Amino acid sequence: MTMKFTQDSPILVTGAAGDIGAIGRNLTAMLLAKGHQVRALVRREDERAEALRQLGAEVVQGDLTDLDLMHRAIAGIKRIYFSMSVSAVYLEATVNTAAVAKHHGVEAFVNMSQMTVTQMSITETTDSPQHKLHWLAEQALAWSGLPVVTVRSTVFLEGFFLRLAAASIRDNDELALPLGNGKTSPISAVDVARAVSVILDDPALHIGHVYNLTGFESTDLDHYARVFSEALGRTIRYRNVPLSEWTDTLREFGVPTHLVNHLAVMAELHVQGRYDRMTDDLFQLTRKMPTSMYDFVKLHAAEFTPSKVTA
Numbered sequence: 001m002t003m004k005f006t007q008d009s010p011i012l013v014t015g016a017a018g019d020i021g022a023i024g025r026n027l028t029a030m031l032l033a034k035g036h037q038v039r040a041l042v043r044r045e046d047e048r049a050e051a052l053r054q055l056g057a058e059v060v061q062g063d064l065t066d067l068d069l070m071h072r073a074i075a076g077i078k079r080i081y082f083s084m085s086v087s088a089v090y091l092e093a094t095v096n097t098a099a100v101a102k103h104h105g106v107e108a109f110v111n112m113s114q115m116t117v118t119q120m121s122i123t124e125t126t127d128s129p130q131h132k133l134h135w136l137a138e139q140a141l142a143w144s145g146l147p148v149v150t151v152r153s154t155v156f157l158e159g160f161f162l163r164l165a166a167a168s169i170r171d172n173d174e175l176a177l178p179l180g181n182g183k184t185s186p187i188s189a190v191d192v193a194r195a196v197s198v199i200l201d202d203p204a205l206h207i208g209h210v211y212n213l214t215g216f217e218s219t220d221l222d223h224y225a226r227v228f229s230e231a232l233g234r235t236i237r238y239r240n241v242p243l244s245e246w247t248d249t250l251r252e253f254g255v256p257t258h259l260v261n262h263l264a265v266m267a268e269l270h271v272q273g274r275y276d277r278m279t280d281d282l283f284q285l286t287r288k289m290p291t292s293m294y295d296f297v298k299l300h301a302a303e304f305t306p307s308k309v310t311a
Helices: 023-033 047-055 067-074 090-103 115-119 129-144 157-163 166-172 189-201 221-232 243-252 257-271 281-286 293-299
Strands: 011-013 038-042 058-061 079-082 108-114 148-153 174-177 210-213 237-240
Touching: 011 023, 023 038, 023 047, 023 189, 038 047, 047 058, 058 067, 067 090, 079 090, 079 189, 090 108, 090 129, 108 115, 108 129, 108 189, 115 129, 115 148, 115 210, 129 148, 129 257, 148 189, 157 293, 166 174, 174 221, 189 210, 189 281, 210 281, 221 237, 221 293, 243 257
Parallel strands: 011 038, 011 079, 038 058, 079 108, 108 148, 148 210, 174 237
Antiparallel strands: none
8 A cells, every 4th residue: 555645744853952963953954955844842942943943944842741742743743753862751752752643643753763772672671771761662662553764873973972072082182982992883963864854755665664874884993093093183092991980070070870871881882892783774765875984073173173272
């Protein structure tokens, strides 16, 4: 049976103003550029929300766990991109959104998950509470009967290699992360957004599929340090930081415990080689190669470079 999809209703993008990864913000811009109407859900009214309005999005402010708000956000919507940052209420938010989406007869529900879920089952999760919430959310969506497309990405370049490592690279010429000698295949959030935009542009062929998205290559941190050196024109060395030292620093900066615990497990899984995976799903969706670490570093060179102090 051929499914017919509504073309003239807005697409809902949750997490549209998020800055870690920034999939939602990039996705909003891409969908608008393709001529779609976009309803962007944001947690708070700030300059990021206003920037989305300037792009042409309809902005709705609220909480994914708020039932009334989600009815207002989803009414008149036929396609949804669902994503939420690491949170202890992630499962509640997913089920709340899914229940309302089913009530309103949504035709495509694109769920942003994590590729670690690929290696989980009813008998084995990981020690990360967030990973378990993602796995449970995928189960609930499967039971819901919604027309779901699942996108599972590996670690983001913007997360570990920009947000968490930029300061040590900028100030100490060190790529300081607790990832051991494990290999990893980080991906740019912009590439993930591009893949999701392809799915939402024409969902019919994608309903029921799971896409595992990896980056340009899978290799160890010594290699990535050499890439940083080449791109920045100065020597950057990898320092394998003790995990306890790293998590203590995160706590000192006020990172929530739930997120710290999740990042710690991700680091341990890197050491075990669990992120040493490659697929061609991104290319099959977008017909474009993933962003390389070299190109990513060049793009963000200013954030990895010490400021010049004038006398």
